[in-house]
Amino acid sequence: MNNHALITTDNLIKKFPVGKGWFTALNKINLTINEGEFCGLVGPSGSGKTTLLNIIGSLDIPTEGDAHVLGQSISGLTIKKAAALRNHHLGFIFQTYNLLPVYTVYENVELPLLLLKMSANERKKAVLQSLEWVGLLDKIKSRPAQLSGGECQRVSIARAMVKQPKLVLADEPTANLDAKNSHNILKTMEKLNSELKTTFLFATHDEKVIQYLQRKISLDDGRVVSDESTSSH
């Protein structure tokens, strides 16, 4: 495995039971994603983007083949080890933000740090830093219902970034946002990528996102059909 490779997949196959048969969502995927990349899995609905993202995020396991994330085999992870991998090294950004509605912005961002059992002082410092990155310091006491969609997604980015993970997985992060908010969000993520060297992996079919990607891995019918690096936006 390459020293700089953060993610590698080796003939990765994922099948789902459908009726009496099986549906192949991912078919022999071989990929390497290095540290610090700002890349995306692109393709139409059903092409296997989210499935691959879930496997890389240790939320699912391959049917055949394997994926290695930060040197750890996803197939070989126990439930506890998979949770620890997510807890320590991965950040998630979801299409529908997935913020906890009864928590304030501050509490939502603080949650991953509570799971890491950080001290209160360290938590406070990290949360405020993270909210500063996304420009939401004035909303720390607001609840998700009081925020716009763009603000919610920025909270979601702050939550993903608060523990400064090696890898952030973003599944259709702009699908529910208008063009202006999408650009703001992407600029924020691009800035975090360049400043903190955090690897970002997107699953998207949104052209607005695609134009920001430094590397575009196209999927169709569960196969990689192209893998091209582009110039920075």
Place this chain on the structure above:
Amino acid sequence: MLALKLAYRNLMGAKLRTWLNMIVLSFAFLVIIWNKGILNGWDQEARRDTIEWEIGGGQYWHENYDPYDAFTIEESHGKISDATQNAITQGDLTPILISQATIYPEGRIQTVSLRGIDPEQKLLLMPTVNLESDMEEIPAMIGHRSARNYKLNIGDFVTVRWRDINGTFDAKEIQIVHIFKTNVSTLDNGVVWIPIDRLQDMMQMENEATILVTSQESGSIGSINGYEFKDHYFLLTEIREMIEMKSVGGSIMFIILMSLSMLAIFDTQVLSIFRRQKEIGTHIALGMTQRQVVALFTIEGAMHSILAAILAAVYGAPLLYIQAVNGWKMPSGTDDFGMTIAEIIYPAYSVGLVVGTTLLVLITTTIVSYIPSRRISKMKPTDAIRGKIQ
């Protein structure tokens, strides 16, 4: 600790839903404690009154005596030995002689239990000192229930008719010298108390007794020929069984209240797990295992009972305290029920009662919260994140 913190945060965030559950549960808490407190208070008062007024440290019964069989009364008397007399003199025992008689208040025939007791006895709270008299008529005292039933007042004369040891009928006038008030109805209903020496004369049972009551300090003083010792456990059987019966009634109310509370919490949990699938998925994505999420939701449900206990303490403690101080006045006529019951029952709350009730509710709530939470462990995280109903 983390689960507790998150559970508390979730509950506080849920606001109205949490408050509703807490209020219902806190009400259940209070009613359970109040109900148990009342029964405990009644039990304690009934035992204390019965011991102080009737049974002392236990009683020696003549071997033939059976209070539930009137036909045994004629044969239930025995000589008081010298050793027993010494114990009486020392204040360790006091004798009671029991016989059956008939009185004729206002010309009506009433069967009574005629009991002789030493007017100078100090073992029982019975105001027997009122029987000390040199008058020719027989001085008698009765309880206020009998006085009401027989329409007798202090100073009234009433004819009493009895059959002596030889089976010969005789009759005399007794004069009511005192009417006493007691919570122990068995000393009152249908009982006429006269000095024991007068009854022994009337019955021709010189130096004989049916019951020997011991002092609370001495209790049993060893075996007495012809008598059997009856301890508190035996003599308080009726009270114990009555309280146990009432406790069953209280338990039914407790089960109904608990069921309602638990149903509310169960529904909340089921609804939570159904509505909060995204949240469950998010927790897993952030690094929790399914078991940790199950624990979080279980603690969240169980925490309702802790918060309810705090709420119950806030508004319930003053209410329970006021009731403990002022007591609960029993309705008129309650003392005619034939059981030992005070006019005012003062609830008795113990640390054991409060802690026991809290633990019981906590354990039940935890179980009820855990059952629906188990579903989380079967959820696919990838579906939960999307809020896909599973």
